[in-house]
Structures are given as C-alpha cells and as structure tokens.
Amino acid sequence: MEAFTELAQRAEQAFGEARTPAELEDAKARFLGKSGEVTAQMKQLASLGADEKKARGAEINAAKQRVEALLSARRQALAEAELALQLRAESLDITLPGRRRGSGGLHPITRAMERIEAIFGSMGFEVADGPEIETDWFNFTALNTPADHPARSMHDTFYVEGGNVLRTHTSPMQIRHAVRHVKAHRAALDAGLPMPEIRVIAPGRTYRVDSDATHSPMFHQVEGLWIGESISFKDLKSVYVSFIRAFFETSDLQIRFRPSYFPFTEPSAEIDMMFGSGPLKGRWLEVSGSGQVHPQVIRNMGLDPERYIGFAFGSGIDRLAMLRYGVADLRLFFDGDLRFLSQFK
Ligand code: PHE
Numbered sequence: 001m002e003a004f005t006e007l008a009q010r011a012e013q014a015f016g017e018a019r020t021p022a023e024l025e026d027a028k029a030r031f032l033g034k035s036g037e038v039t040a041q042m043k044q045l046a047s048l049g050a051d052e053k054k055a056r057g058a059e060i061n062a063a064k065q066r067v068e069a070l071l072s073a074r075r076q077a078l079a080e081a082e083l084a085l086q087l088r089a090e091s092l093d094i095t096l097p098g099r100r101r102g103s104g105g106l107h108p109i110t111r112a113m114e115r116i117e118a119i120f121g122s123m124g125f126e127v128a129d130g131p132e133i134e135t136d137w138f139n140f141t142a143l144n145t146p147a148d149h150p151a152r153s154m155h156d157t158f159y160v161e162g163g164n165v166l167r168t169h170t171s172p173m174q175i176r177h178a179v180r181h182v183k184a185h186r187a188a189l190d191a192g193l194p195m196p197e198i199r200v201i202a203p204g205r206t207y208r209v210d211s212d213a214t215h216s217p218m219f220h221q222v223e224g225l226w227i228g229e230s231i232s233f234k235d236l237k238s239v240y241v242s243f244i245r246a247f248f249e250t251s252d253l254q255i256r257f258r259p260s261y262f263p264f265t266e267p268s269a270e271i272d273m274m275f276g277s278g279p280l281k282g283r284w285l286e287v288s289g290s291g292q293v294h295p296q297v298i299r300n301m302g303l304d305p306e307r308y309i310g311f312a313f314g315s316g317i318d319r320l321a322m323l324r325y326g327v328a329d330l331r332l333f334f335d336g337d338l339r340f341l342s343q344f345k
Contacts, residue, residue, distance in 0.1 A: 265291020
C-alpha cells in the first residue's frame with residue numbers, strides 16, 4: 001500500500017510539471033502506458049497466488065484509478081489555462097468606440113476644378129476636355145510656336161513615341177475646341193452669317209519636366225477662351241476679376257496685368273493677384289498667363305482674324321487651390337497622404 005501511495009505522489013508531481021497537453025501525455029505514458037509503472041505492477045500479478053493476487057490486484061486498481069483521476073484533473077486544468085489564455089488574447093474592449101467605415105471625399109484639386117467650372121459656367125462658359133498626349137501641332141505649331149521657335153524652350157517637354165508630347169499646357173484645347181466649333185458652324189460662316197461666340201474653359205492635367213515645392217511634373221491648368229467679333233482685353237479683365245473674386249469669395253484683393261510674352265497671344269500679360277488681408281497680404285502672386293489671341297492662331301482655328309478676335313488665359317489650378325486652402329507645398333496634393341487629404345472632406 002505504501003508503495004502505491006508513493007507512486008501516486010510521483011504521478012501527481014509528474015503531471016503537475018507537465019506544462020502542455022503533449023508533455024502531459026508523455027507523463028501519462030510513464031505511468032499508464034504499455035511499459036508504464038502501473039502496467040508493470042499489473043504484469044507482476046500473474047506470478048502471485050490467488051489470495052495475494054486478489055488483495056494486490058485491488059490495491060493496484062485503486063492506485064490506477066487514483067492516477068487516472070489525477071491525470072484527468074491535470075488535463076482539465078491545462079485545458080482551462082489554455083482557454084483562459086486564448087480568451088485574454090482575443091478579449092474585446094467593449095468600451096472602445098466603434099469602428100466606422102471611412103468615408104471618402106473629393107480631392108482638393110477636384111474641388112477647386114468644380115468651383116472653377118461652376119463660376120465660369122455662371123458666366124456662360126462651356127467646359128471642354130481633351131487628350132493629355134498631344135500632337136506637336138496642337139501643343140506648339142498651331143499655337144504659333146513652330147519647331148525652331150525659341151519659345152519652345154519655355155517648356156521642359158516630355159516627349160513620347162511618335163513625336164507626340166505630354167501636353168505642356170492646356171492651350172492646345174483652344175485650337176481643338178475652336179476647330180470643332182467652327183466646323184459645327186461652317187455653313188453659317190460660309191454664308192457670311194454670324195457665328196455664335198466661342199466661350200469655353202478646359203481644365204485638366206498638364207506635364208513638364210520640373211519638380212520642387214511649387215512645381216510638380218504633373219500639374220493642372222485651366223484654359224479659357226472667348227472669341228467673337230468684338231471681344232477685347234477689357235472683357236478679359238472683367239471676366240478674370242469676377243472669377244478671382246468668386247473663387248476666393250472676397251473683393252478684398254487686387255489684380256494686375258503685367259506685360260509678358262506668349263507666342264500665341266499679342267499683347268500678352270501675366271495676371272498677378274494680391275490679398276488685402278490674411279497671411280499673404282501685400283504679396284503679388286502670379287496665377288495666370290493671358291492675352292489677346294494672336295491673328296495666326298485665329299487663322300489656325302479656321303477663322304478670319306479681320307473679323308474674329310478674343311482673349312485666352314491659362315491659369316494654374318494647383319496654385320489657386322494652394323492659395324484658397326492655405327497649402328504651402330504643392331507636392332502634398334499628390335502624395336496621397338490621408339492625413340492631409342481627409343482635411344478637405
Ligand atoms: N499656355 C500658357 C502657359 O502655360 C498660358 C497662357 C494661356 C498664356 C493662354 C496666354 C494665353 O504658360
């Protein structure tokens with residue numbers, strides 16, 4: 001009997017030392033397995049006499065039951081410990097705020113474009129769209145900038161296959177739209193009847209080999225074009241001033257037209273603006289190129305420059321958006337950083 005008490009104690013200790021179910025099974029084998037201690041005791045019974053066999057058999061059985069009970073108690077303890085561990089690992093803090101599906105928003109440049117379209121729309125301008133891979137003709141030559149023209153070097157152009165370019169400005173849209181418009185009104189023109197005016201803006205992506213805090217190789221411009229029989233610089237001024245005031249929702253700003261040069265306009269002007277208050281108060285900021293459309297460009301549109309005249313402008317949308325939203329680095333618009341973008345939702 002003494003021997004079996006000791007055996008049960010050793011089993012209890014061995015089971016207690018098992019840290020995992022696998023270790024416990026190993027310990028079990030040492031006592032209850034085929035060559036385990038309890039089994040060995042059973043085997044010895046065969047060599048005993050009937051009475052002794054009975055007495056000792058009962059003791060061994062009792063010991064075996066004791067070991068089995070210890071085993072299942074330890075099994076359960078290990079299983080519970082494992083469950084507790086798992087529960088802790090998977091625990092939910094039900095006091096945390098719920099996770100919502102994030103809602104997106106329009107990109108600030110898209111918002112600026114929509115504002116521009118709405119404002120010019122209210123002044124009777126259509127919105128046109130065109131290709132970003134442009135032919136040399138539309139991007140340069142039709143705009144009075146032939147192959148050997150020094151003004152070509154004003155643009156650091158991305159050339160692509162087939163002699164095409166990534167458009168360096170939205171000005172090719174002047175020609176594309178005007179040619180389409182003239183074609184649609186060819187019959188009236190041929191009959192000497194007046195043609196409805198061309199009044200269009202064309203916002204979109206443009207490309208130049210250029211990259212720093214205020215230049216990105218991909219940027220946005222909006223082209224404006226108004227052609228009729230008596231559209232003058234005065235109209236350009238009034239349209240542009242109205243636009244800028246509406247865009248920035250203030251009349252507390254000044255606009256100046258600074259003489260400049262573009263091959264496709266004559267005379268040409270750079271448009272600068274200055275806020276009357278706020279952090280940029282008193283600083284002239286360039287926002288657009290502009291001018292009266294050059295007679296050769298009018299001709300390339302399929303119109304008679306003796307009869308048709310008008311103005312064009314090309315403004316930097318990114319610059320306008322930076323000023324409106326107070327963004328100091330242009331590259332923030334194109335990095336795709338949600339911390340920046342989500343501020344515009
Ligand atoms: N296309 C010119 C530029 O990108 C801007 C411009 C447009 C100037 C229309 C005059 C008229 O610099």
